[in-house]
Amino acid sequence: MFEIGKLLALGLSALGLTCASAQAGYPERPITIVVPYTPGGTVDLLARALGREMTKAWGSQIVIDNRPGAGGSAGAEIVAKAKPDGYTLLLSTNSPLTTNAALYPNLGYDPMKDFAPIVIAGENSMLLVAAKSFPPSTVAELIALAKQKPGALSAGTSGNGATTHLSLAAFNKLAGVDIVHVPYKGGVPSLTGAISGEVQVTFSDIVPAMPLVRDGRLKALGSTGARRAGVSPNIPTLSETGLAGFNIVASVPFVAPKGTPADIVATLNKETNRILNDPAFRQEIISLGIDPIGGTPAEAVAFLQSELPKWKQIVLDANVKIE
Amino acid sequence: MGLLENLALGFGEALTLQNLFYCFLGVTIGNFMGVIPGVGAVAAVSILLPVTYYVPPTAGLIMLAGLYYGAVYGAVTGAILLNIPHTVSAVECLDGYPMAQNGRAGVALFMTTIASLCGSLVGVVILAVCAPTVAEFALTFTSIEYFSLIVLGMTGAAVLARGSAIRSFSMVILGMIVGIVGTDVISGQPRFTFGFNHLSDGVSVGVIAMGLFGVAELMGSAGRPKPVLLESKTITWRSLMPTAEDWRRSWPAILRGVGVGSCLGLLPGGGAVLASIMGYTVEKQLARDPSRFGKGAIEGVVAPEAAANAACQTSFVPTLTLGIPTDPIMAVMLAALIMKGIAPGPSLIAEHPDIFWGLVASFIIGNVLLVIWHIPFIRIWVQLLTIPFHLLYPAVIVMICMGVYSIHSSATDVLLLLVFGGLGYGMRLLGFQPAPLLVGLVLGPLMEEHLRRSLIVSRGDFIVFFERPISVAVLTVSFLVLVLTFRKKNLPS
Numbered sequence: 001m002f003e004i005g006k007l008l009a010l011g012l013s014a015l016g017l018t019c020a021s022a023q024a025g026y027p028e029r030p031i032t033i034v035v036p037y038t039p040g041g042t043v044d045l046l047a048r049a050l051g052r053e054m055t056k057a058w059g060s061q062i063v064i065d066n067r068p069g070a071g072g073s074a075g076a077e078i079v080a081k082a083k084p085d086g087y088t089l090l091l092s093t094n095s096p097l098t099t100n101a102a103l104y105p106n107l108g109y110d111p112m113k114d115f116a117p118i119v120i121a122g123e124n125s126m127l128l129v130a131a132k133s134f135p136p137s138t139v140a141e142l143i144a145l146a147k148q149k150p151g152a153l154s155a156g157t158s159g160n161g162a163t164t165h166l167s168l169a170a171f172n173k174l175a176g177v178d179i180v181h182v183p184y185k186g187g188v189p190s191l192t193g194a195i196s197g198e199v200q201v202t203f204s205d206i207v208p209a210m211p212l213v214r215d216g217r218l219k220a221l222g223s224t225g226a227r228r229a230g231v232s233p234n235i236p237t238l239s240e241t242g243l244a245g246f247n248i249v250a251s252v253p254f255v256a257p258k259g260t261p262a263d264i265v266a267t268l269n270k271e272t273n274r275i276l277n278d279p280a281f282r283q284e285i286i287s288l289g290i291d292p293i294g295g296t297p298a299e300a301v302a303f304l305q306s307e308l309p310k311w312k313q314i315v316l317d318a319n320v321k322i323e
Numbered sequence: 324m325g326l327l328e329n330l331a332l333g334f335g336e337a338l339t340l341q342n343l344f345y346c347f348l349g350v351t352i353g354n355f356m357g358v359i360p361g362v363g364a365v366a367a368v369s370i371l372l373p374v375t376y377y378v379p380p381t382a383g384l385i386m387l388a389g390l391y392y393g394a395v396y397g398a399v400t401g402a403i404l405l406n407i408p409h410t411v412s413a414v415e416c417l418d419g420y421p422m423a424q425n426g427r428a429g430v431a432l433f434m435t436t437i438a439s440l441c442g443s444l445v446g447v448v449i450l451a452v453c454a455p456t457v458a459e460f461a462l463t464f465t466s467i468e469y470f471s472l473i474v475l476g477m478t479g480a481a482v483l484a485r486g487s488a489i490r491s492f493s494m495v496i497l498g499m500i501v502g503i504v505g506t507d508v509i510s511g512q513p514r515f516t517f518g519f520n521h522l523s524d525g526v527s528v529g530v531i532a533m534g535l536f537g538v539a540e541l542m543g544s545a546g547r548p549k550p551v552l553l554e555s556k557t558i559t560w561r562s563l564m565p566t567a568e569d570w571r572r573s574w575p576a577i578l579r580g581v582g583v584g585s586c587l588g589l590l591p592g593g594g595a596v597l598a599s600i601m602g603y604t605v606e607k608q609l610a611r612d613p614s615r616f617g618k619g620a621i622e623g624v625v626a627p628e629a630a631a632n633a634a635c636q637t638s639f640v641p642t643l644t645l646g647i648p649t650d651p652i653m654a655v656m657l658a659a660l661i662m663k664g665i666a667p668g669p670s671l672i673a674e675h676p677d678i679f680w681g682l683v684a685s686f687i688i689g690n691v692l693l694v695i696w697h698i699p700f701i702r703i704w705v706q707l708l709t710i711p712f713h714l715l716y717p718a719v720i721v722m723i724c725m726g727v728y729s730i731h732s733s734a735t736d737v738l739l740l741l742v743f744g745g746l747g748y749g750m751r752l753l754g755f756q757p758a759p760l761l762v763g764l765v766l767g768p769l770m771e772e773h774l775r776r777s778l779i780v781s782r783g784d785f786i787v788f789f790e791r792p793i794s795v796a797v798l799t800v801s802f803l804v805l806v807l808t809f810r811k812k813n814l815p816s
Contacts, residue, residue, distance in 0.1 A: 039368055040655035045662065052376060067732065070523040077520070103511075108520060154780055160511025182779050185508045185772060188647055188654070198465040198780055207661060211646030211668025217462075287661055320511055 026086055026264050030061040036075025036092045038068045042207070042288050043252060046121065047091045049284055050254075053275040071161065072096040073107055080109035084116070084259035086268065091121065094251045095163065098307045102315035103161045112308065115255040117300035118268045121276065122290035123251045125225035126167050127209050128238060129218040130201045131194050139221045140242030142201065146177035154180045156190035156202035161320050164190070164203040166311070167224050167248045169318030171203075171238075174246055194218055206231055207289040225249040230286040248314075252290060253304060269297050326451060333680030336381060337688055342681065345382040349389020350689045354696060356390070357397025358704075360407045360533060360723045367394065368652055380663040381678050384656055385685040388639070391652045392686070395595060395635045396439050396693050399628055400704055403431045405719055407537030410529045411595045411631050413761050414603045416536045418616060418623030425619050428708060429563030432701045434621060435628040436694055438577045442629035443690040445581045446588065446636025450643075451683050458644045461589045466780065467787055469590075470773040471797040476597055476604075476766050478804045488809065491759040494750075498763025499771075501526060508768075509775045521735045528596075528765055530727055530736050531743050535757035537723060538744025541716045543751055563701055565621075573625045576606050580626035584633030589640055594649065595631040596765055602630030608804065636686060643671060643679060 031054070035047045044066060051062030067075035076096035082088035090096075097111040128139065136142040146153050157164035160183045168181055182199050184190035187208050194202040195217055202209075202218075206229055212218040213235075222238035223229050226247040238246045254272060256265055275281055276294040285292055295303075336342065349371070356367040367390045375383035398409035403419035415435070422431040449457070477495070504515040505525025516522035565573070583605055584598040606626040607616045616623050638649045646668035648654040657667045665675060672679045707715065727736050747757055781787040788794050 038651055039372060040651055040658055042658075045658055048373060049376075052373070065732070068524065069731070070520045074520060074523075106518070106520075151782075159508065160506075180779065182776060183509055183511070184776070188649075192462060192647060193465070195462050196465045198776075208646075208648075208657075211666055211670075214666060215646075215668050215670065217645075284662060287664065288658070 026267055027058055027060045029087065030063050031087050031089065032063045032065050033089050033091050034065045034067050034075045034079050036067050036069070036072035036090070036096060039064075039066050042124070042205070042290065043092055045288055046252060046285055046290055049281065050091070050121070050272065050275060053278070053281060054271060057271060057274075071100050071103070073100045073104065073109075076100075076111075077108040079255070079257055080114035082257050084257040084261075086256060086260050086264035088257065089118070089268070090115070090255050091252065093163070094253060094304075094307060094311070097253055097255070097304055098311040099161065099163070099166065099315055101308065102312040103320060112305065114258050116258050116260045116265055117297055117304055118254045118256055118265055119272045119276075119295060119297065120293045120300050120303055121252045121254045121272065122285060122292045123225070123249045124289050124291065125206060125223040125229040125237075125249050126164055126203050127206045127213075127223050127229075127232070127235065128167075128171075128201055128203055128221040129191070129194055129209050129213060130221055131197050132217060132219060133197065134200050134219075137219060137221075138241050139238050142221060143175045143177055143242065146175070146179055151178055151180065153177075153201070154182045154199040156182050156184055156193040156199040156204075158187040158190050158204070159183050159185065161315075163248070163250045164205075165320070166314045166318055167203045169320075170248050170314050171243070171246065173317050175243055191218070205289060207287075227291075229289070230291045231289050251293070251303070251307070253300060255300075265297050329676065329680045330451070330684060332676060333682075333684030334688075336677050336681030337385065337684035341378075342382050342385055342685065343688070345378065345386040346389050346685045346689050347692060349386035350393035350396075350693050351696065353390035353393025354397040354693060357394035357409065358400045360401045360405075360409075360537065360719070360726050368655055372655065375659045376662075380660055380665055381681045383659045383663075384678065384682050385689075387652060387656045387659065388682060388686065389689045391650065392443060392632070392635050392689065393693060395632055396436075396697065399435045399439075399624075400432065401537070403435070403624070404428055404704060404707060405537060406540040407719065407723060408532045410532060410765075411599060411635075412628075413532040413536065413596075414599045414627040414758065415624055417603065417758055418618070418620050420536075420540075421617065421619035422621070422624065423708065426562075427619065429701055429705045430565045430569060431621070431624050432704060433563055433698065434565050434569060434573050434625050436697045436701070438573070438580065438625040438629040439632040440690055440694050441577050442581050442584055442632030442634075443636050444687065446585055446633040447683060447686045447690070449585050449589075449637050450640050450686070457589050458640050461641065462645070464590060464793075465791075466773040466776040467791055468793050468797070470770060470777055471788065471794040471801070472590075473597075473766050473770045473773060475797050475801040475804070476600060477762065477770065478604075478801045478808070490755055494755055494757070494759040495763035495767075498760035498765075499767030500763075501531065501760075502764045502767040503771075505768075508772045509779070519735070521733065525768070526739055527730065527736065528761070529730070530740050531764060532761055533723055533727065534740045534743025535747035535750070535760065538720070538740060539747025539751060539757070541720055542744055542748040544712055544716065560702070563705065569621050572621050576622035576626040577629045579605055579609070580629030581633045583626075584630030584635075585637045587630070588634030588637030588649075594638065595634045598630040598634035599627035600762060600765070602627040604804075608807070639682075639686075643667070643682070646671070 033047050033051060035044045037044055047064050051064055054062050067078055072092045073096045076090055079088055079090035101107060101111045136145050155168050157168055172179055184193055187204050190202045191204055191209055191212060193199045213220045220235045222241050223235050224238060228237055273294045276292040282292050352367050395411055398412040399415050402408040402412040402415040403423050406416050406420040408416050419431050504522055506513050506523050513523050580602040583601045587598040603623055603626060606622045607613050641647045641649050642653040648657050660667050724737050727740050750757060777787060
């Protein structure tokens with residue numbers, strides 16, 4: 001039974017019992033990628049897919065360590081304070097590295113100073129959806145209705161301070177409307193809220209919304225990025241359909257603790273880029289809703305530096321401050 | 324295609340050697356994770372998730388689903404034997420543990436196995452027969468309906484408790500206060516976290532339940548040396564078997580539990596915990612002699628167990644027919660499908676009948692496997708009670724701490740476990756029940772969230788709760804339950 005053997009090997013490796021094969025240079029023992037979310041989410045699945053490919057290439061195990069809490073900042077703090085030897089890394093959404101700095105007064109780490117970015121693995125857009133029975137079918141019609149009846153419309157999001165909430169805030173500002181924010185506990189309830197008609201529209205991650213859109217239970221008004229998302233090439237962006245200039249995407253940075261030797265960062269960067277360019281892998285993560293990016297560590301640093309003030313401004317506009 | 328043909332297709336799929344193996348693997352690991360205090364299905368998933376990359380989608384789904392319901396099956400064991408519950412099995416402590424104390428642990432475990440099987444099978448039938456229609460109806464529920472349902476659940480707290488109503492309500496309030504700890508869903512503000520980032524996600528219900536019931540029990544028994552509960556030689560197969568009286572009392576309770584659980588599981592925001600609380604409430608409310616409850620009434624064990632398992636199976640309905648996951652594990656299942664290029668949602672049944680019906684058939688196989696697994700083990704579990712307390716309990720405490728630590732790899736959780744253990748011990752000494760606290764803890768935050776969301780949507784107008792028919796009906800029932808309970812309690816016994 002080949003399957004059982006494979007399974008046993010996986011089980012053992014999951015317990016961290018296997019030893020890395022002796023090999024010159026980095027990596028010479030298992031690498032831990034901290035994912036600051038519970039198992040099964042988009043970033044977790046990306047980390048596991050990435051880990052699988054790295055293990056294939058290096059023969060050294062990649063262990064995924066889920067450390068949820070405080071909007072991803074609990075896990076980020078662990079990595080910020082880990083030994084910078086390239087064996088503890090962080091893969092998360094941009095939140096712990098950007099928005100949380102604006103949301104929380106005490107993060108326990110400095111998003112800019114405590115990390116050595118390896119690469120931006122990818123980005124993911126969100127989707128603005130509406131109930132089938134809701135009259136507006138385009139974002140232009142939605143804005144017109146919102147202006148006609150100020151304060152009458154409600155929008156669901158996955159939670160206060162989440163990227164979906166910040167998308168709504170940016171939407172309200174750019175369109176000059178005041179759609180009332182209705183936070184839910186997670187993305188799925190915010191979608192059922194739109195289906196039941198409790199809220200008229202919802203900002204959601206694309207992948208969980210897709211089956212409901214395909215089924216005609218919800219209609220997609222547009223995706224939030226500057227480009228159409230790879231997972232839904234037929235859905236236009238909000239910018240295309242009536243709200244020019246709207247561009248909110250979450251990114252997925254891959255970072256090491258500050259002080260990690262540059263050659264280790266370079267090795268990780270090279271390997272991650274190689275994996276991100278593999279067509280089968282690209283397809284796999286696009287189906288998870290992540291559009292692969294890649295690039296050099298310097299580009300990742302520059303990107304994160306440009307993102308921080310942008311998100312701080314959005315948080316400021318959204319008027320959320322966590323005391 | 325008729326239902327039978329569909330099921331035939333499903334069994335053809337589920338009975339392949341490979342799928343059978345993964346079904347077995349899922350339920351076995353899930354079951355063991357459920358038995359170990361503190362470890363649950365989520366821990367099992369993170370171990371087995373990588374396997375799903377290497378197997379076909381149906382096999383992966385069958386395994387993940389098996390983990391989920393296998394863990395619910397196993398969860399009751401610790402509650403009955405040692406008063407150490409999982410989140411889903413906390414209510415089973417109330418009468419299951421007294422049964423074990425009376426030397427009837429084997430009977431309790433046997434009957435809960437039967438209750439689980441009945442609950443699960445009925446849940447599967449509902450899933451197979453009327454999944455899409457029912458799911459459609461459940462989707463019309465808004466926060467208003469959820470709020471009313473939770474109010475009904477809250478009135479259950481009054482029923483759950485023995486003795487003084489004031490005391491039990493004060494415990495509900497305390498539970499609600501503990502439930503406030505963490506990030507407020509509506510405003511995003513941390514509340515009662517005292518500056519600890521760790522508390523920003525709240526205190527896990529599982530940790531509190533284990534502290535209040537299990538650790539408190541262990542602390543309580545430390546002071547008074549007890550002999551072993553059972554002598555090895557008294558454990559005969561006969562002593563594990565329920566009597567005719569047990570069967571007579573259990574059957575109707577199981578059926579009612581199944582009914583309650585099946586309905587609640589269908590709601591995207593329902594779930595096994597709410598189902599088991601409601602299952603218990605219904606039994607105690609209907610009982611001719613409610614004073615038996617809390618002292619080892621078998622109805623109080625089988626009804627919540629049947630309800631939890633039925634809810635666990637029917638909660639697959641929204642996941643599979645609408646693509647709306649009702650549990651983190653189901654979200655993982657959907658992700659596993661998506662990665663294989665299969666779109667979850669209503670078209671799943673039509674486009675991939677082999678996957679859908681294969682999964683349904685695997686539920687039936689998995690549940691039968693679990694029963695076959697479980698019954699021989701009952702004797703082994705019961706034998707745990709023959710270990711002298713001074714040896715058993717330290718070992719159990721260590722197990723609980725390890726289990727709790729494994730959930731979030733957090734030492735703070737272990738500390739919280741011990742704090743709530745101390746609190747639970749204090750409550751025992753003062754004659755306060757932990758069950759109502761747990762109800763407040765589970766339902767309080769939900770009630771607040773749905774109330775506040777309803778009010779945001781209605782722009783502050785309370786009348787909405789009396790405008791929607793389901794809400795009005797449920798609120799009326801809650802009111803009646805409350806009145807009846809107070810009348811019963813105030814009657815001289």
